[in-house]
Amino acid sequence: xxxxxxxxxxxxxxxxxxxxxxxxxxxxxxxxxxxxxxxxxxxxxxxxxxxxxxxxxxxxxxxxxxxxxxxxxxxxxxxxxxxxxxxxxxxxxxxxxxxxxxxxxxxxxxxxxxxxxxxxxxxxxxxxxxxxxxxxxxxxxxxxxxxxxxxxxxxxxxxxxxxxxxxxxxxxxxxxxxxxxxxxxxxxxxxxxxxxxxxxxxxxxxxxxxxxxxxxxxxxxxxxxxxxxxxxxxxxxxxxxxxxxxxxxxxxxxxxxxxxxxxxxxxxxxxxxxxxxxxxxxxxxxxxxxxxxxxxxxxxxxxxxxxxxxxxxxxxxxxxxxxxxxxxxxxxxxxxxxxxxxxxxxxxxxxxxxxxxxxxxxxxxxxxxxxxxxxxxxxxxxxxxxxxxxxxxxxxxxxxxxxxxxxxxxxxxxxxxxxxxxxxxxxxxxxxxxxxxxxxxxxxxxxxxxxxxxxxxxxxxxxxxxxxxxxxxxxxxxxxxxxxxxxxxxxxxxxxxxxxxxxxxxxxxxxxxxxxxxxxxxxxxxxxxxxxxxxxxxxxxxxxxxxxxxxxxxxxxxxxxxxxxxxxxxxxxxxxxxxxxxxxxxxx
Amino acid sequence: xxxxxxxxxxxxxxxxxxxxxxxxxxxxxxxxxxxxxxxxxxxxxxxxxxxxxxxxxxxxxxxxxxxxxxxxxxxxxxxxxxxxxxxxxxxxxxxxxxxxxxxxxxxxxxxxxxxxxxxxxxxxxxxxxxxxxxxxxxxxxxxxxxxxxxxxxxxxxxxxxxxxxxxxxxxxxxxxxxxxxxxxxxxxxxxxxxxxxxxxxxxxxxxxxxxxxxxxxxxxxxxxxxxxxxxxxxxxxxxxxxxxxxxxxxxxxxxxxxxxxxxxxxxxxxxxxxxxxxxxxxxxxx
Numbered sequence: 001x002x003x004x005x006x007x008x009x010x011x012x013x014x015x016x017x018x019x020x021x022x023x024x025x026x027x028x029x030x031x032x033x034x035x036x037x038x039x040x041x042x043x044x045x046x047x048x049x050x051x052x053x054x055x056x057x058x059x060x061x062x063x064x065x066x067x068x069x070x071x072x073x074x075x076x077x078x079x080x081x082x083x084x085x086x087x088x089x090x091x092x093x094x095x096x097x098x099x100x101x102x103x104x105x106x107x108x109x110x111x112x113x114x115x116x117x118x119x120x121x122x123x124x125x126x127x128x129x130x131x132x133x134x135x136x137x138x139x140x141x142x143x144x145x146x147x148x149x150x151x152x153x154x155x156x157x158x159x160x161x162x163x164x165x166x167x168x169x170x171x172x173x174x175x176x177x178x179x180x181x182x183x184x185x186x187x188x189x190x191x192x193x194x195x196x197x198x199x200x201x202x203x204x205x206x207x208x209x210x211x212x213x214x215x216x217x218x219x220x221x222x223x224x225x226x227x228x229x230x231x232x233x234x235x236x237x238x239x240x241x242x243x244x245x246x247x248x249x250x251x252x253x254x255x256x257x258x259x260x261x262x263x264x265x266x267x268x269x270x271x272x273x274x275x276x277x278x279x280x281x282x283x284x285x286x287x288x289x290x291x292x293x294x295x296x297x298x299x300x301x302x303x304x305x306x307x308x309x310x311x312x313x314x315x316x317x318x319x320x321x322x323x324x325x326x327x328x329x330x331x332x333x334x335x336x337x338x339x340x341x342x343x344x345x346x347x348x349x350x351x352x353x354x355x356x357x358x359x360x361x362x363x364x365x366x367x368x369x370x371x372x373x374x375x376x377x378x379x380x381x382x383x384x385x386x387x388x389x390x391x392x393x394x395x396x397x398x399x400x401x402x403x404x405x406x407x408x409x410x411x412x413x414x415x416x417x418x419x420x421x422x423x424x425x426x427x428x429x430x431x432x433x434x435x436x437x438x439x440x441x442x443x444x445x446x447x448x449x450x451x452x453x454x455x456x457x458x459x460x461x462x463x464x465x466x467x468x469x470x471x472x473x474x475x476x477x478x479x480x481x482x483x484x485x486x487x488x489x490x491x492x493x494x495x496x497x498x499x500x501x502x503x504x505x506x507x508x509x510x511x512x513x514x515x516x517x518x519x520x521x522x523x524x525x526x527x528x529x530x531x532x533x534x535x536x537x538x539x540x541x542x543x544x545x546x547x548x549x550x551x552x553x554x555x556x557x558x559x560x561x562x563x564x565x566x567x568x569x570x571x572x573x574x575x576x577x578x579x580x581x582x583x584x585x586x587x588x
Numbered sequence: 589x590x591x592x593x594x595x596x597x598x599x600x601x602x603x604x605x606x607x608x609x610x611x612x613x614x615x616x617x618x619x620x621x622x623x624x625x626x627x628x629x630x631x632x633x634x635x636x637x638x639x640x641x642x643x644x645x646x647x648x649x650x651x652x653x654x655x656x657x658x659x660x661x662x663x664x665x666x667x668x669x670x671x672x673x674x675x676x677x678x679x680x681x682x683x684x685x686x687x688x689x690x691x692x693x694x695x696x697x698x699x700x701x702x703x704x705x706x707x708x709x710x711x712x713x714x715x716x717x718x719x720x721x722x723x724x725x726x727x728x729x730x731x732x733x734x735x736x737x738x739x740x741x742x743x744x745x746x747x748x749x750x751x752x753x754x755x756x757x758x759x760x761x762x763x764x765x766x767x768x769x770x771x772x773x774x775x776x777x778x779x780x781x782x783x784x785x786x787x788x789x790x791x792x793x794x795x796x797x798x799x800x801x802x803x804x805x806x807x808x809x810x811x812x813x814x815x816x817x818x819x820x821x822x823x824x825x826x827x828x829x830x831x832x833x834x835x836x837x838x839x840x841x842x843x844x845x846x847x848x849x850x851x852x853x854x855x856x857x858x859x860x861x862x863x864x865x866x867x868x869x870x871x872x873x874x
Contacts, residue, residue, distance in 0.1 A: 027874070030874075031874060200874055201874075202870065202873045202874060203873055203874070204873040208873065212866055212869060212870065215864060215866055215869070216864050216866050217861075217864075218859075218861025218862075218864055220668070220856040220857075220859060220861070221664065221667060221668060221856060223660075223664065240869060241850060242849055242850060243868075243869075244864070245850040245851070245856070245859055246850065247667050247848060247850055247851065247856060249663075249664075249667070251660065251693075252689050252690065252692075252693040253689060255657065255660070255689075255690075256657075256659075256660040256689075256690055256693070257660075259653065259654075259657040259660035259661050259664070260660045260661070260663060260664035260667075261664070262653075262661065262664070263633075263651070263660065263661035263662065263663065263664030263665045263668070264664040264665070264667060264668040264856070266651055266661070266664075266665065267631075267664070267665040267668035267669045267672065267857055268668065268669065268857040269667075269668035269669070269856040269857045270861065271664065271668070285654055286653075286654060286657065289653055289654045289657075293651070293652075293653075380866075380870060382866060387861055387862050387863075419857065420628070420629070420631050420649040420665065420669065420672050421628060421629055421669060421671065421672060421857070422628060423628045425628075425649075426627060426628060426647060426648065426649055427649065427650070428643045428644055428649075428650035428651070428652055429650070429651050429652070430650075430651075430652040431636075431652060431653055431654050432652065438644075438650075439599060439644060440644075
């Protein structure tokens with residue numbers, strides 16, 4: 001086990017409260033200034049299916065999960081067998097000695113198996129079996145020699161609403177687990193983390209950061225139909241709807257959801273919808289309606305693997321090409337795929353500004369990995385965020401206009417906008433091709449003018465897009481490319497490669513569409529070798545870059561098994577390429 | 589008060605000569621005027637079909653969306669700014685076919701929308717196919733051997749789904765239609781007005797004459813009161829030699845908007861978003 005870092009995993013079955021207890025454990029550390037990364041594994045079931053939750057705590061910045069576990073808590077026999085091979089040398093398995101009896105012949109050498117009578121302790125303190133995870137957390141804290149005081153405080157806060165009895169039961173469970181290890185496994189106890197590592201850090205998911213960004217942006221209406229992994233946005237904003245005067249509507253379907261988001265924007269209210277690929281498939285027609293009527297709208301698409309129902313609770317990056325071409329006809333749209341929680345917060349805020357400024361649909365592309373994993377940050381800086389409603393006219397401006405035309409042709413393609421209730425701004429917004437006034441347009445010359453007008457926005461949009469960002473040295477043996485949530489594992493891989501003496505850098509794209517062709521070409525101009533890392537089968541972004549720039553990405557690492565990238569996979573691939581073993585090249 | 593002349597736009601409709609839509613448009617403008625609605629505070633939302641063109645001919649705000657999605661757009665406009673009067677314009681296909689799911693759920697929400705369904709029992713703009721209200725046996729381009737299924741009865745459906753205002757009118761009874769429309773516009777809640785409107789080009793069966801011989805006004809029925817949901821449902825089932833028109837059912841109930849404390853003081857669209865403070869929720873992530 002390494003110093004200054006601990007990787008923890010708790011494995012059992014759905015319904016055992018693994019995620020909640022691991023989150024409590026995580027906050028014990030982030031409150032003391034540690035960095036942390038929490039990854040959930042949600043089976044497509046509410047109860048019984050095998051599942052786990054992992055937590056990595058470190059004194060230095062960590063941007064992804066690791067493959068290695070220092071301490072595994074196994075609440076079920078199959079959990080022990082399933083995960084013991086992930087435990088690092090000299091690592092530990094804490095398991096319920098009452099219910100789990102690891103078969104000797106299947107045990108791995110160099111791992112310490114530490115039975116703790118979790119069920120017996122639960123019975124002794126007259127608590128339900130569910131409390132075993134709290135006992136195990138106590139045992140874990142004792143093992144790494146970390147004071148349980150912070151965890152106790154969290155238990156008091158979290159369980160307060162369930163009453164004093166429950167609070168006391170959990171405190172007692174934590175203490176008993178802690179004492180058991182102290183009394184029985186004293187020789188294994190070793191200090192791995194300092195007591196403190198700096199000021200308190202925020203610890204939140206991508207979905208939570210996104211919701212906060214939307215609140216900050218003045219999103220006043222969310223219309224959505226539940227769909228993993230975006231439902232937590234619906235839940236979070238619903239919980240805040242009265243505090244922030246947000247109307248949250250759980251609609252009859254996704255078609256209603258996006259039509260409501262567009263309707264509210266038409267009426268002058270910032271609104272969004274959130275879904276996943278399947279729900280977005282239903283929204284596609286109305287996406288075009290927003291574009292044709294030039295009504296702003298923000299749509300969040302949280303990716304999970306398809307096709308069809310696919311793997312509802314897992315992760316992937318398979319929707320990029322779908323989003324780029326979704327809906328009939330052609331129209332400008334903006335696609336943003338933030339790389340971490342802090343980016344998600346700011347990019348979501350910006351999405352609302354861009355939607356109103358350019359009067360185009362803005363799609364925020366997340367995935368289960370980003371949406372539901374927890375990461376830490378020192379703060380979500382928001383004092384520099386300014387609302388920009390673009391060419392939204394005031395009553396005074398409108399009364400100065402002789403004739404108001406909603407789709408007036410302008411050099412930047414953006415027409416001044418009025419909203420219902422404004423006296424001189426009466427107009428019809430329409431899904432049909434139209435003239436400047438909004439009336440039907442079938443004259444070929446007029447049709448072309450209006451099409452050109454909408455596309456005239458593109459260069460102006462590009463000016464406001466965040467450039468792809470270069471991480472690592474300017475010159476490197478190999479340049480990694482990644483988009484969205486793959487940023488975390490890719491950054492982790494850069495660090496590891498550097499330790500091995502391999503110089504690698506990363507070009508990470510957040511603002512994906514319109515594709516920032518110029519900056520991308522500039523960044524890749526001097527790259528010795530390039531490799532795209534993306535969570536889909538065909539290498540979607542690699543293909544797009546090839547199409548748009550003629551640049552062929554040299555290598556490709558794809559993943560489409562429902563799991564996020566692990567840094568070790570990326571490192572292995574790069575070692576392979578640099579040693580000349582690698583054969584596969586981009587399919588672009 | 590805005591006059592019907594002031595509500596006229598620079599564009600003229602090009603519906604078929606004799607189309608019921610002309611009567612509906614005139615009735616709508618007259619009712620808007622009579623109900624005292626202000627054009628800048630009124631929004632017409634339409635879908636696709638001959639009815640979808642209505643917003644272009646009435647000088648109010650308009651949103652001409654896609655097929656079947658009038659109600660979610662209209663609902664959101666009300667939620668965004670409940671100072672606006674929102675009128676939905678659909679056809680029978682738009683409302684009861686492709687938009688059927690939204691119809692059902694908007695009824696139970698009781699959002700204040702006046703919903704005018706131009707019900708000609710046929711798809712007109714797509715040149716004559718069967719609609720959800722086409723009668724059984726009706727031969728069309730898509731059902732040359734006659735419709736097999738039973739038609740939807742919009743008024744009974746609405747009453748069963750919790751409508752707080754359910755009416756049927758016949759565009760050939762213009763004054764009656766206008767009166768019911770004014771009542772619908774004044775209703776505090778969702779108001780369905782199913783408008784029987786002959787399609788002179790494609791519906792050879794349900795003609796002006798066909799309706800004129802059959803319709804009778806509920807107001808003329810001694811003892812009929814639009815206060816009883818069960819009686820209203822029974823009456824709405826009547827369709828054949830006699831077809832009742834008028835307000836079948838009306839009740840007062842809080843609207844969806846009434847029950848949102850978020851918009852009690854100000855509509856969403858008027859709320860200040862320039863500097864939202866998120867310090868408090870941020871503290872929950874420690």
